[in-house]
Structure formats: C-alpha cells, structure tokens
Amino acid sequence: MEALIRPIAPDSDEEIAWVASRMRATLVELLGEQRGGRMYTTEWLRERVRFHLDPAQCEGGVFVAVVAEGLAGHTIVRRETWEDGSTFGLFSTFWVEPRHRRSGLASRLVAAGEGWMRERGLTVFRTWTDPGNAPLIALMTRFGYAIEGERGEFVVLRKEA
Numbered sequence: 708m709e710a711l712i713r714p715i716a717p718d719s720d721e722e723i724a725w726v727a728s729r730m731r732a733t734l735v736e737l738l739g740e741q742r743g744g745r746m747y748t749t750e751w752l753r754e755r756v757r758f759h760l761d762p763a764q765c766e767g768g769v770f771v772a773v774v775a776e777g778l779a780g781h782t783i784v785r786r787e788t789w790e791d792g793s794t795f796g797l798f799s800t801f802w803v804e805p806r807h808r809r810s811g812l813a814s815r816l817v818a819a820g821e822g823w824m825r826e827r828g829l830t831v832f833r834t835w836t837d838p839g840n841a842p843l844i845a846l847m848t849r850f851g852y853a854i855e856g857e858r859g860e861f862v863v864l865r866k867e868a
C-alpha cells in the first residue's frame with residue numbers, strides 16, 4: 708500500500724473535521740462509547756485541532772497519513788513544558804484506521820513527528836496514554852521510548868533524542 712505522510716492542509720475544514728472525528732474515535736476505542744464518546748463536543752475537538760495549527764496559541768503540528776482512498780491516520784505534536792520547566796516534544800495523539808493497522812502507518816507518523824521535534828531543537832520526546840493501551844506502548848517501545856512513570860491515570864513514555 709502506497710501511503711504519503713504530510714502536514715494537514717491547515718485551511719481544509721474537511722481534513723480538520725476528519726482528524727477531530729478520529730480523536731473522538733480514539734476516546735471511544737480506549738474508554739468506550741459511554742465515557743469516551745461524551746467527553747468532548749464535535750466543535751471542541753475541531754477547535755483543539757485548530758489550536759495546534761495556530762502559532763499564536765501553540766507551537767504544534769498535525770500530520771496525516773494519506774492512502775489512495777483518502778486519509779487513513781494522524782498524529783498531533785506540540786512543544787510542551789514539563790513540571791520542572793524543561794521543554795519537550797509531545798505526541799498528543801495518534802490514530803490509524805482499523806483496516807490500515809499493522810502496515811507501518813503509525814511508525815511513519817512517529818518518524819514525521821520526531822522530525823518535527825528535532826527541527827525545533829527539542830531533545831526529549833514524550834507521550835502518555837491509558838496503561839491498557841498495549842498497541843501504542845508496543846509502538847513507542849519499538850522507537851526507543853521507555854516508561855517514565857504515571858501522570859494521573861496515564862502512563863508516560865519518554866525518549867531522549
């Protein structure tokens with residue numbers, strides 16, 4: 708399968724809506740319809756994507772994976788500040804359409820996100836997820852991330868570039 712990884716088209720309402728809908732799908736997959744599906748409104752999720760694309764609000768980026776039929780995955784990254792005041796690159800979320808999983812799309816999204824972080828001089832990369840999210844933990848471990856600890860109900864994965 709040929710796939711292209713590229714930044715989202717920042718002025719495309721359609722692509723922003725697609726990413727927002729998959730942010731909801733991620734919450735539903737991880738937390739269930741009852742909890743995950745009701746956490747945020749559609750408009751809030753769209754604004755959350757736009758937030759990452761607005762340099763006045765955030766130093767962030769949104770990458771999408773595109774296959775012949777259209778969008779098949781995304782990741783959102785941003786510069787964040789840790790409790791001790793140090794900055795790091797955060798993978799805020801990932802999604803790959805179920806029918807395209809285990810074909811390396813998320814791996815390519817990790818590579819694109821890490822490239823974005825390196826370009827900005829960031830040397831520590833992190834993500835956090837539900838401790839039961841074995842696929843994501845396996846993916847990040849493969850890229851050299853190690854479990855750093857817990858953050859609320861999440862497990863934190865960290866890598867030094």
Ligand SMILES: CC(C)(COP(=O)(O)OP(=O)(O)OC[C@H]1O[C@@H](n2cnc3c(N)ncnc32)[C@H](O)[C@@H]1OP(=O)(O)O)[C@@H](O)C(=O)NCCC(=O)NCCS
Pocket residue numbers: 733736737799800801802803804807808809810811812813814815835836837840841842843845846847849
């Ligand atoms: C996690 C997710 C993004 C992985 O996407 P993907 O495109 O299937 O991942 P890749 O094909 O790049 O996988 C690379 C490696 O990660 C590991 N991995 C990925 N999915 C896995 C799974 N279900 N079980 C075990 N290992 C897995 C494997 O080591 C895999 O290599 P392999 O296929 O050669 O064994 C995808 O499962 C997903 O969208 N999940 C739902 C959303 C989500 O949990 N997002 C994160 C929220 S914080």
